[in-house]
Amino acid sequence: DGGITQSPKYLFRKEGQNVTLSCEQNLNHDAMYWYRQDPGQGLRLIYYSQIVNDFQKGDIAEGYSVSREKKESFPLTVTSAQKNPTAFYLCASSSSGTMNPEQFFGPGTRLTVL
Amino acid sequence: LAKTTQPISMDSYEGQEVNITCSHNNIATNDYITWYQQFPSQGPRFIIQGYKTKVTNEVASLFIPADRKSSTLSLPRVSLSDTAVYYCLVGDPISGNTGKLIFGQGTTLQVKP
Numbered sequence: 001d002g003g004i005t006q007s008p009k010y011l012f013r014k015e016g017q018n019v020t021l022s023c024e025q026n027l028n029h030d031a032m033y034w035y036r037q038d039p040g041q042g043l044r045l046i047y048y049s050q051i052v053n054d055f056q057k058g059d060i061a062e063g064y065s066v067s068r069e070k071k072e073s074f075p076l077t078v079t080s081a082q083k084n085p086t087a088f089y090l091c092a093s094s095s096s097g098t099m100n101p102e103q104f105f106g107p108g109t110r111l112t113v114l
Numbered sequence: 115l116a117k118t119t120q121p122i123s124m125d126s127y128e129g130q131e132v133n134i135t136c137s138h139n140n141i142a143t144n145d146y147i148t149w150y151q152q153f154p155s156q157g158p159r160f161i162i163q164g165y166k167t168k169v170t171n172e173v174a175s176l177f178i179p180a181d182r183k184s185s186t187l188s189l190p191r192v193s194l195s196d197t198a199v200y201y202c203l204v205g206d207p208i209s210g211n212t213g214k215l216i217f218g219q220g221t222t223l224q225v226k227p
Contacts, residue, residue, distance in 0.1 A: 004157075035217070040219075041219060042201065042217035042218050042219045042220055043158070043201075043217035044217070045216075088155070090157045090158075092157070102148070102160045102163065103158075103160070104160075105156075105157025105158050105159070106157055107156060107157060108155065108156065108157055110155070
């Protein structure tokens with residue numbers, strides 16, 4: 001089955017620790033995205049990547065880092081610099097070459113800071 | 115950046131048609147209008163996308179007037195399983211062809227039996 005997987009589904013972190021969220025897709029999509037969602041709110045863009053070895057900051061990149069070494073993978077690291085990291089994190093991917101392509105979302109990772 | 119405005123919440127009953135209107139006064143010439151559906155603790159799911167006039171698929175219809183400053187998502191004969199948050203998005207193309215989508219708060223649709 002083609003799709004996007006995120007792991008883990010639930011993640012607990014102590015304050016001051018870095019943690020990495022996994023995102024993998026087998027849709028052969030060039031573009032990948034990371035969003036953050038807080039309770040009752042919409043999604044906010046953290047980082048996005050249009051091609052391997054290239055990525056850009058979204059609206060709330062502070063305290064986060066990413067890498068895009070492979071087309072299939074776009075891991076997100078939540079660093080200790082992120083002051084309020086407890087949230088629902090969603091990864092998405094889309095094809096390139098058309099304007100405003102459909103984004104396919106993973107099931108999400110719920111991060112809780114203890 | 116194009117911004118959208120939609121009602122925070124709506125209620126409906128099973129079997130009714132639901133229309134959710136979204137305003138996007140600053141839509142750019144090349145922007146498309148896209149609607150997503152999100153259930154609790156899941157990622158959003160694409161419903162429909164259009165540029166002008168009317169688009170219909172097996173799930174919904176999208177009506178876009180000539181000035182493109184608003185759009186209406188129409189869900190025919192809703193069921194309890196259509197209870198979800200619905201997001202209206204206007205594409206914000208960045209350099210290259212990949213769209214950067216701006217998600218607002220969305221409209222929480224509650225379908226009652």
